Amino acid sequence: MNCFQTWPEPIVRVQSLSDSGITAIPERYIKLLQDRPTLSPNTPHNADLISIPTIDLSDLQSDDISVRRNLLGQISSACREWGFFQVVNHGVNHALMRCTREVWREFFELPIEEKQAYANSPATYEGYGSRLGVEKGAKLDWSDYFFLNYLPMSVRDENKWPRLPSSCRELVAEYGDELVRLCEKLMKVFSLNLGLEEDCLQKAFGGEDIDACLRVNFYPKVSTTRPHIGALPAL
Template sequence: MNCLQSWPEPVVRVQSLSDSGIHAIPERYIKPLTDRPGLKTCSEIEEHVDIPVVDLQNLFGKDQALREETLRCISRACQDWGFFQAVNHGVSHDLMRRTREVWRGFFNLPLEVKQVYANAPSTYEGYGSRLGVEKGAILDWSDYFFLHFMPVSLRNQSKWPAQPSSCRELVAEYGAEVVKLCGKLLKAMSTNLGLQEDYLQKALGGEDIGACLRVNFYPKCPQPDLTLGLSSHSDPGGMTILLPDHDVAGLQVRKNGKWITVKPVPNAFIVNVGDQLEVLSNEIYKSVEHRVIVNSAKDRVSLAFFCNPKSDLLIEPAKELVSKDRPALYNPMTFDEYRLYIRTKGPCGKAQVESLKSNR
């Protein structure tokens, strides 16, 4: 990881650019014509559909018929979309609201306060403004704060913001609740795959499963049609639980070659399959390309909680899902090796998980 100890160029905070009152974005943020959200070919025009909404209320209730129907809804969403919005998920709506607002408060602090937490590409932990270390790369219109939550041995609250004063306490409480939700969803997904209920949890590390939080801040942009808040990618980890900004839509999911803007349901989480679950399920579940567009009038804040494998575990298709008719589609790789690829290249569609595919 020595090559990833520092950024290749001086880091510019996008929020500072936005606040400076510029009317045109710097060239470094202008995407190639084919990637600009303002330019759509006939085949890319947005469809009037949205990702599935799944009510989790009956997932672990006593009514077997209702539980099985919920499991079927999750299964269809994971196979057909790789995304769904989860309602009645058990996490306090007030806790969700307060956690999102405390992070908005952090990004509204003076720059010199935030700079104390400036990050490096070796771990990404802290206050950042770019992904990938390729010199001269076209950058995204966003800042972020990244922190480790699980395993507990990697959790270092001194690296979490001390301001606003309730930030550390809220992150700990919110993270604990979302970890519980991840566990419930992994059990449901394992069951749907015909595996032991605890298979996916164990395959990702059991009690040593990884979890981290990236809080995304997308400042107002004077030319939103020329750039992206986050370039097209699939999530490298196991599963992502996203708390979106319910006031400003921004997440787009690629479905059948078309970009669909997700309309957030109030108090819902957006759940998506990551690359590691695609590998473990031998492509029964699919991670899906998604990106983030920006807004000319409003800032956006979203919280992405990543459920990831233990870093040194070898991830490969479950043996129960491999047969003569459906051989293993992916070569084994540890999450540490996979992350190094991501940190070097930055977001790049589905190229990273496709690179794992075997040549059979």
């Protein structure tokens, strides 16, 4: 095993730091000023005027060509000007989203011994983790996470997914299927916006054997406020 398959220093779970009663985030987790995101000089400093693009995907089903063309334009503009956007009416079941979010919250509230059974390494990052990269002394993110491979099926190993809560594996599989379908819709839009055949990007990224993974982030707060859970799909 080479140095890139082991962590350079002992892993500290961010959740355990938060639960320890600390009242300030340790310096290790505070980015240097020059490394923090900043607004451009032309960006209004009134936060109310800053709005991440929200795209209504129900317009994809419209019989009106002008409506669909307008939607493609909105997505193109969001990609060029922001690099990301929110989607609504995306087709992913809201009840499933809530259940998946809650089951991951339950996982992170399990005893540390249960979670440590899924501790990851830099070799694949798959499993329960608290840092990315192997640079010793690097600034770290204030979060724990669980990373898993979803597609292709040849790399999926559900034994590496949490055994508890008991519904976790089933929900992850169902949620993952819906996210993959959503991503297929978006890939078609991206292809069309680039002047390509609508299945071009899907084929370029593997077609039916496309790579997909899921990263669930746990963001504890140094307070009594309940922490935030976020699930990030990736293709």
